[in-house]
Amino acid sequence: MAYTNKLNHARTTLKTSALSLLAGTISLCAISAALADDGTPVKGGTVIATLNATTIPNLNTQMTSAVPPLHAADVWADGLMTYDSGGNRLPRLATRWEISDDGKTYTFHIREGVKWSDGKPFSAVDVAFTLEAFGKFNTYLTKLIPLIEKVSAPDEKTFVLQLKQPLTATLDLFDKEVFPLMPKHIYEGKDVATHPANLAPVGLGPFKFDKWVSGQSITFVRNPYYWEAPKPYLDSVVFALIPNAQQRLNALINGEVNWFRPEVVQVPATQQAAKKGTIRVVQIMTNAPETAVIDFNLRRAPMNNVKVRQALFHAIDRQRIVRDVYQGLAETAKSAIPTQFKNLHDTSINYDTMYGYDIKRAGTLLDEAGYPLKDGKRFQIELALPAVAPYDALAQVVQAQWTALGIDVKLSALDQQIWINKVYTQHDFDASIIALTGRSNPVLGVDRSFVCNQSSVPYANPTGYCNPEFDKVASLASAVPLDQQKAHYKTYAEIIARDLNQIALTNAQAFEAVTTNFKNLDAQFNFSFNTHPNWAEAWLPKDKQ
Amino acid sequence: MLRFVGRRALYAVPLILVVIILMFSMLHLIPGDPVQALVGDYPVPPAYRQAIEEKYRLNDPFLVQVSNYLINVAKGDFGFSYQNQRAVLDLILERAPRTILLASVSFALAIPLGMAIGVAAGTTRSAGTDKFWTTTTLIVYAVPTFWLGQLLVMFFALHLGWLPTQGIGPMVSRAQGFAWLLEKLRYLALPVLAFGIHEGMRVARIMRASVIDTISQGYIITARAKGLTRGQIIRRHVLRNSSLPLVTIAGYAFGSALGGAVFLETVFTWPGLGLLLVDSIRLRDNMMVIGVVIFSALAVVAMNLIVDLLYAALDPRIRTVR
Numbered sequence: 001m002a003y004t005n006k007l008n009h010a011r012t013t014l015k016t017s018a019l020s021l022l023a024g025t026i027s028l029c030a031i032s033a034a035l036a037d038d039g040t041p042v043k044g045g046t047v048i049a050t051l052n053a054t055t056i057p058n059l060n061t062q063m064t065s066a067v068p069p070l071h072a073a074d075v076w077a078d079g080l081m082t083y084d085s086g087g088n089r090l091p092r093l094a095t096r097w098e099i100s101d102d103g104k105t106y107t108f109h110i111r112e113g114v115k116w117s118d119g120k121p122f123s124a125v126d127v128a129f130t131l132e133a134f135g136k137f138n139t140y141l142t143k144l145i146p147l148i149e150k151v152s153a154p155d156e157k158t159f160v161l162q163l164k165q166p167l168t169a170t171l172d173l174f175d176k177e178v179f180p181l182m183p184k185h186i187y188e189g190k191d192v193a194t195h196p197a198n199l200a201p202v203g204l205g206p207f208k209f210d211k212w213v214s215g216q217s218i219t220f221v222r223n224p225y226y227w228e229a230p231k232p233y234l235d236s237v238v239f240a241l242i243p244n245a246q247q248r249l250n251a252l253i254n255g256e257v258n259w260f261r262p263e264v265v266q267v268p269a270t271q272q273a274a275k276k277g278t279i280r281v282v283q284i285m286t287n288a289p290e291t292a293v294i295d296f297n298l299r300r301a302p303m304n305n306v307k308v309r310q311a312l313f314h315a316i317d318r319q320r321i322v323r324d325v326y327q328g329l330a331e332t333a334k335s336a337i338p339t340q341f342k343n344l345h346d347t348s349i350n351y352d353t354m355y356g357y358d359i360k361r362a363g364t365l366l367d368e369a370g371y372p373l374k375d376g377k378r379f380q381i382e383l384a385l386p387a388v389a390p391y392d393a394l395a396q397v398v399q400a401q402w403t404a405l406g407i408d409v410k411l412s413a414l415d416q417q418i419w420i421n422k423v424y425t426q427h428d429f430d431a432s433i434i435a436l437t438g439r440s441n442p443v444l445g446v447d448r449s450f451v452c453n454q455s456s457v458p459y460a461n462p463t464g465y466c467n468p469e470f471d472k473v474a475s476l477a478s479a480v481p482l483d484q485q486k487a488h489y490k491t492y493a494e495i496i497a498r499d500l501n502q503i504a505l506t507n508a509q510a511f512e513a514v515t516t517n518f519k520n521l522d523a524q525f526n527f528s529f530n531t532h533p534n535w536a537e538a539w540l541p542k543d544k545q
Numbered sequence: 546m547l548r549f550v551g552r553r554a555l556y557a558v559p560l561i562l563v564v565i566i567l568m569f570s571m572l573h574l575i576p577g578d579p580v581q582a583l584v585g586d587y588p589v590p591p592a593y594r595q596a597i598e599e600k601y602r603l604n605d606p607f608l609v610q611v612s613n614y615l616i617n618v619a620k621g622d623f624g625f626s627y628q629n630q631r632a633v634l635d636l637i638l639e640r641a642p643r644t645i646l647l648a649s650v651s652f653a654l655a656i657p658l659g660m661a662i663g664v665a666a667g668t669t670r671s672a673g674t675d676k677f678w679t680t681t682t683l684i685v686y687a688v689p690t691f692w693l694g695q696l697l698v699m700f701f702a703l704h705l706g707w708l709p710t711q712g713i714g715p716m717v718s719r720a721q722g723f724a725w726l727l728e729k730l731r732y733l734a735l736p737v738l739a740f741g742i743h744e745g746m747r748v749a750r751i752m753r754a755s756v757i758d759t760i761s762q763g764y765i766i767t768a769r770a771k772g773l774t775r776g777q778i779i780r781r782h783v784l785r786n787s788s789l790p791l792v793t794i795a796g797y798a799f800g801s802a803l804g805g806a807v808f809l810e811t812v813f814t815w816p817g818l819g820l821l822l823v824d825s826i827r828l829r830d831n832m833m834v835i836g837v838v839i840f841s842a843l844a845v846v847a848m849n850l851i852v853d854l855l856y857a858a859l860d861p862r863i864r865t866v867r
Contacts, residue, residue: 046716046717048716048717053824054814054816054820054821054824055628055629055821055824055825055828055830057582057583057627057628057629057630057828058583063583063584063593064583064584064585065584065585065586065587066583066584066585066586067585136590136592136593137590137592137593137596138590139584139587139588139589139590139593140587141590142588142590191596191600193593193596193597193600194596194597194600194630196630198630199630214629214631214636214639214640214816215640215816215817215820215821216712216713216714216716216816217716236717238716238717240712240716241814241816242711242712242814243811243814243820243824244811244812244814247710247711247812247814250698250702250703250710250711251709251710251711251712253703254702254703254706254709254710256709256710256711256712256715256716257716415827416827417575417576417577417578417581417582417827417829418575418576418577420576420578420581421576421577421578422576425576434586436586437586448587448588457588457589458578458581458588458589459581459586459587459588460588
C-alpha cells in the first residue's frame with residue numbers, strides 16, 4: 001500500500017514536473033519571442049553572403065579593385081571615413097580632419113583606444129605606414145603619390161599628409177574602400193605585395209579572418225577588439241564562393257545564402273522572388289555610377305573622323321538600351337561627368353539633347369565625313385567586348401542600330417584577358433564596349449577614360465586620344481578649390497562632348513538583395529555604392545539563429 | 546603482371562613531357578596578363594606590376610620557364626599558383642578527392658542504369674520497346690549535362706525545395722555522424738543525377754549494341770539449344786561478353802571525368818578540379834592550368850591501365866595472350 005502511495009506520489013510529482021517543464025519551456029519561448037521582437041539587439045547567428053568567384057588571389061584591397069575582395073573587405077577592414085546612403089562623409093577611424101588654407105596639408109585626427117583584430121594597438125603610425133608601404137601599389141592613388149611631399153604621424157593620434165600641390169580629390173582617396181588601413185606590426189620589413197597576410201588579413205573591421213576552405217568559403221568571426229563595441233552582433237560572416245550570377249540568385253531564393261548583389265539584369269527576377277517576403281531588394285545610392293561606354297580607336301579610319309563618331313552616337317537609341325538591356329534600371333548618361341557627381345555635373349552639357357537618337361542626322365554626318373551609302377553599305381567596323389553580361393546584349397542592340405545606318409558591324413565577344421590584350425595593348429579594334437565605375441570623384445574613375453595613356457595601361461583610355469588642352473583642364477579641375485571645380489569640370493565635359501573619344505551610354509542602378517530574417521537592415525544598408533554591408537549593425541533574433 | 550603495369554607507367558613519362566611542352570607553348574601564345582587579373586578592372590600601378598613579375602619570374606624567357614619547370618617536376622615540385630598563393634600540388638590533392646567523389650558516385654549510378662537499359666533494349670523481342678529505349682537514350686544523351694543540371698536545379702531545388710541548388714556542402718553545419726552523411730548526400734544528389742543520367746545513357750547505347758552483337762553469336766544459340774533459360778543466358782553469357790566494349794568506353798569517360806567534369810562542376814559550383822581549371826584559365830594562372838592538365842593526363846593513363854587489367858579479368862583469351 002505504502003509502495004502504491006509512493007508510486008502515485010512519484011507519478012503526481014512527475015506529472016507536475018512535466019507540466020512545470022512544459023510551462024517553463026512555453027515561458028522561455030515567449031521570452032525568447034519577446035526578445036526577438038522588442039528591438040534590442042542580441043548576439044549570435046551567422047550571415048552567409050556570396051562572393052562572385054571561387055579563386056580570390058588577394059583579399060588586401062590596397063592592391064586589388066576586383067569585386068570579391070572589395071565585398072569581403074567591408075567585413076574585415078576599415079578606413080578613415082566612409083559614406084552614408086546620401087553620399088555624405090562619415091568619420092570612421094578618423095574622428096575629424098582639417099585642410100590647410102592652401103589645400104596642401106591634410107590633418108586627420110585618429111580615433112583613440114582602437115585595436116587591430118589581433119589585439120595590438122592601432123595608431124596614426126599605422127595610417128602613415130599604410131600610405132608609405134602600400135600607396136605605390138594602390139591603383140586609386142596613382143595621381144596622389146607623385147604629389148606627396150611628406151607623410152607623418154607627429155603623435156599617435158595625428159596623421160598629417162603634406163602635398164606639393166593641392167589635389168581637391170584627396171579626401172575621396174581616403175575612404176575605407178579606396179584606402180583600407182593596414183597594420184604596421186604585420187607588414188613592416190616584409191614584401192607587402194606578396195605577404196601571406198594578404199590572404200589572412202588583420203584589420204579593423206567588425207569581423208576577423210578565421211578560415212578559408214579552398215573553392216568553397218571564407219569565414220570571418222566576430223572581432224572581439226572592434227572599436228564600435230558591442231557591435232557586431234552576429235557571430236560570423238561566411239562568404240560562399242559562387243562564381244555564377246544565376247547560381248547566386250538560386251541560392252538566395254532557396255535559402256542557402258542570405259545576401260548577394262544581383263546583376264542589373266537579375267533585379268526583376270530577384271524582385272519577383274522578394275514578393276514572398278523572405279527577401280528584400282535594396283537599391284543602393286550610386287554616387288559613383290557604373291557607366292557603360294563605347295571607346296573609339298582614334299588611331300584608324302574611319303574612327304579618326306569626329307563626324308563619324310558623332311554620327312555613331314546619334315545612331316544609338318539609348319532609351320532602347322535602358323529599356324531592353326537594363327530593363328528600365330538605368331538612365332542615359334548625360335555627359336563625361338556623371339549626374340551623380342552633383343557638385344561637379346553641369347546640366348548644360350547633355351548628351352540627350354546634343355546627341356539624341358536621330359538616324360537622319362547620323363546619315364548626313366556620315367555623308368559629310370565622306371562615307372556615303374554605296375549598295376546599302378558605308379563601311380565595316382569591329383566592335384570588341386568582353387563576352388559577359390550585360391555587354392553581349394548591349395553590343396547586339398548597338399550592332400542592330402549601327403547596321404540600320406549602313407555600317408557593317410562585326411562583333412568580337414572575347415575572353416576578358418584576350419579583350420584586354422586586343423583593346424588596350426594591341427589597339428586592334430574600331431570600337432569597344434565596357435562599363436567603368438566612376439567611384440566618388442572624377443580623379444578615381446572618370447579621368448582614366450580621357451587623359452592621355454601613352455603607356456597603353458589596361459582599363460585606361462585605349463582610344464589614342466591625347467589632347468594636351470584636355471589634360472591641362474583635367475589636372476586643373478582636380479586641383480582648384482571645391483567651389484571652383486564645377487566650372488572646370490564643365491569645360492572638361494564640353495571638350496569630351498566635342499571630341500567624343502568615348503561615348504557614354506547609360507548609368508546603371510545598383511541593388512543588393514538580403515533575406516529578411518535579419519533585424520536593423522535599414523541601418524545596415526545605410527551606405528552608398530561602392531560600399532557593401534559590413535554586418536556590424538544587423539542582428540538575428542534568438543529564434544532565428 | 547607487375548612488369549605490364551611498370552611498362553605502362555613508363556609510357557606515361559613521354560606523354561607527360563609532351564603535355565608539359567604543349568601546354569607551355571599554348572599558354573605562351575594565348576594573350577593574357579596575370580598581374581592585371583590580380584588587380585581587377587583598374588590600371589595596374591607600375592610598382593605593383595614590377596613586384597609581382599619579379600617575385601614569380603613572369604618575364605623569364607620561354608625556354609628558361611620550360612626547363613625550370615621540367616627540373617622542378619622531376620623533383621616532385623609542380624610549381625606555385627600565384628592566384629591561389631599555394632603550391633599547385635597541394636591544391637590538386639585538395640580538389641581531386643572532390644572530383645573523384647563526384648565522378649565515382651555518378652558512374653556507380655550510370656553503369657548499372659545504363660547496363661539495365663542496354664540489356665532490356667538489346668534482348669527484347671518487341672521492336673516497340675527497343676525503339677522506345679533507343680529514342681529515349683538518344684534524346685537524353687543529347688541533352689548537355691549543364692542544361693540537364695539546370696533543369697534538375699529548377700525542379701528539385703527551386704520548385705520543390707528538396708535539395709540545395711549548388712555547392713559541396715552547407716556553409717554552416719553542426720551535423721555529425723549519420724546526419725552529416727545525409728547532408729553531404731543532399732548536396733551530391735543533383736550533380737550525380739545529372740552526370741549519372743547523361744553517362745548512363747551513353748552506357749545504355751553501347752550496351753544495347755554490344756548485347757545485340759553478342760546474342761547473335763553461335764555460343765548463345767548453343768546455350769539456348771542446351772536448354773538454358775533466358776535469364777541464365779543473359780547472366781552467364783551475354784552480360785560478361787557484352788561488357789568488354791563498355792569497359793573501354795566507360796573507363797575512358799571516367800578517366801576524363803577525373804580530370805575535372807568542367808561543365809558539371811561549373812553548373813553546381815562543385816569546387817573540384819574542373820572549376821579550378823576554369824578559374825585558372827580565366828586568371829592566367831599557368832602553373833595551375835598545367836598542373837591540372839598533367840593530373841588529367843595521368844588519370845586517363847591510369848584508367849586505360851585499369852581497363853586493360855579489367856579486360857584480362859573479363860576475357861580469358863586476353864589473359865592467355867599476355
